[in-house]
Amino acid sequence: MERIQFGTDGWRGIVASQFTVANVAKATSATATWLLRKYSNPEVVIGYDTRFLGRMFAETAAKVLAAKSIRVRIAEDFVTTPMVSLAVKELGTSLGIMITASHNDYRYNGFKVKGSYGGSLLADDLRDIEHLISIEKEFDLELFRWDVFIELELIKYIDLEDLYFNYIRDHFDLKQINKAGLKIVFDAMYGSGQRVIKKILKKARFLHCTVDPQFGFTPPEPLERNLQEISEYIRKSGDFDLGLAIDGDGDRIALVNGDGQYIDSHRIILILIHYLAKYRNLSGKVITGFSSTSKVDRLSLSYGLMITRVPIGFKDICKIMLTDEVLVGGEESGGIAIQGYLPERDGIWIALTILQFMAETGKSLDDILKEIYKVTGPFACSRRDIPISKEKRSRIMEKCRMGEYRSFGRFEVESIDELDGSKFCFNDDEWVMLRASGTEPLLRIYSEARDRETAEEILEAAYKTVIFGD
Known part of the structure; x- marks a missing residue:
């Protein structure tokens, strides 16, 4: 059997090849062993996205945990990864497990683990779980019945989307955003953010907000090559202010301006630094990945902000956010976190922050970027x-x-x-x-x-x- 390894963002594999029920059970059993060593009475939140067999794999993980007397709260339906992270923090549970392969193509599924603080599990903890997986025995799921665990209340269903929406409503002025007159196109890329966004942005135009486990045969990663449809839609219409796109599990973001031009994550990080430092008068460190633009350094220094570069993988950003005051933490891949929320990427949270910026100031994306280029120069x-x-x-x-x-x-x-x-x-x-x-x-x-x-x-x-x- 191929070794289960955690990369920069959890474990991923091709469904029915590496990513199987048996391997999910094995990974979960090792995670349970780690939990029981660390916590006296652990509880876990489990979610899954719109990928093929996501619910089945999530229920497999839930059964393994329940069999070890660990209480589980499992999502009623597909959710974003940030919904799981938020629930872990808000409900005070020990861990979150998200069944997702994020931006990978449809052949993959995966297993993300979130710490009690609502962010990526740290590298040392992941290594401990990896070691336990390597010595874990096969887990016989046939010995355990779902209905018994439900009856014993070891497994409970929870509406994670409702919890998330209420939190969003409490932390953003949705009335101001929706009344600002911004004409928005939102591309869910067939991912799990498709339902909640319709509750948040009531007047937006929506693309790919249906469940398609094959993601239209386009990887659900918000890169320019994967967003030709939304760009062309905005360009041909000539009637929209911007487009927003998030990846398959909702933790990454990209933008498209009113001319249909792609706005990458490098610029999104700069927009957030500019807004929070100049317009909100906030301070803190800027943490960015090794592959992010050098202009992050120039803009941060112009506001007197300290900048730290870290290896690829959000867990390194998360680790610093747990101990230091961080203004913005972001990666080239589109995963970005900001002050005042979780130490976690969230595409919808970042989208709303930018919409709040535009609603408050009346500025377009191009206006904002022109202000930034005066400091950084073009790139x-x-x-x-x-x-x-x-x-x-x-x-x-x-x-x-x-x-x-x-x-x-x-x-x-x-x-x-x-x-x-x-x-x-x-x-x-x-x-x-x-x-x-x-x-x-x-x-x-x-x-x-x-x-x-x-x-x-x-x-x-x-x-x-x-x-x-x-």
Whole structure:
């Protein structure tokens, strides 16, 4: 049996291959062992999204926990990951388990674990659970009956969406947002945020708000290449102020402006820093991932904010948010958290924060970005995901570590940073970064430059150097 490993965002696998009922039971049983060592009377919240067999896998996890006398509150229907995280914190439970593969394509499902604070479980705890999985025996689910656990109240259903909606309503001025006259298109990408958003944004136009476990054969990741439909819809209409898109389990976000142009997470992080520091007069650290734009540093320093860069994976941002006053914590992938909420990514929370900003000031996305560019200057970031074998990935990353790449096309390497993967820095805040994905069989190449053409040129040069020069 293939070893169950937790990557940057939990354990994921192809359904019926790595991700099976037996493996979910094994992972949950090990998690239960860890819980019982850490808590005297643990309780767990379980949720699942719109993926294939999500409910079945969630019920499998619930049965395993109940069989070990751990009380479970399981979602009545599909939910977002932040709904589980919020419930863990608000209900005071010990742990959250979310059955989701986030932005992966439809073949995958996964197993995310959330700590009692409502955020990603920390690396040391994940390693402990991984070790327990490696020595865990097979779990015979046939010995246990769902109806008995329900009768004993070891398993209870809970409306996590209602809890989340009430919390949103208490923390945002939804009347102001809905009366601001903003014309919004929302793309749920067939994910689990599709139902609650209709309660929140009553006048928006909605795309892909149906359940399709195949996600229209497009990975539910809010990248530019996956959002052509919403961009074209806004462009052709000419009648909308912005578009919002969240990923399959609702913890990542992207924007589209009124011209149908994609607004990436780099700019969303900058918008949040700008709003919270300048317009709300808030302070705190800015924590961002290694692959985020260098302009985060420039804008943060202009407001006197300390910035820290961390390896890819939100758990490192979460860890700092648990101990320090953090204003914004965000990643290039679109997972962003802000002060005054959970130490957790939440696409809907971030969307509403930006809508609140626009409603309060009457500014468009373009107006806001123009203010930011006065400080940062223009820039462009790009990314390419390359499916290659594990062996070739390892060879490329070893060459990076050995310093064998000194140029990529016409771009000469001036310095190398190896916080996570390898970032090769050129002149003028331009760079390329190579990193093996922690959740998928991919080599990721990231770049930043002063304009889109140069960023793409850097990507292409890096691709040719490492793939054809290997």
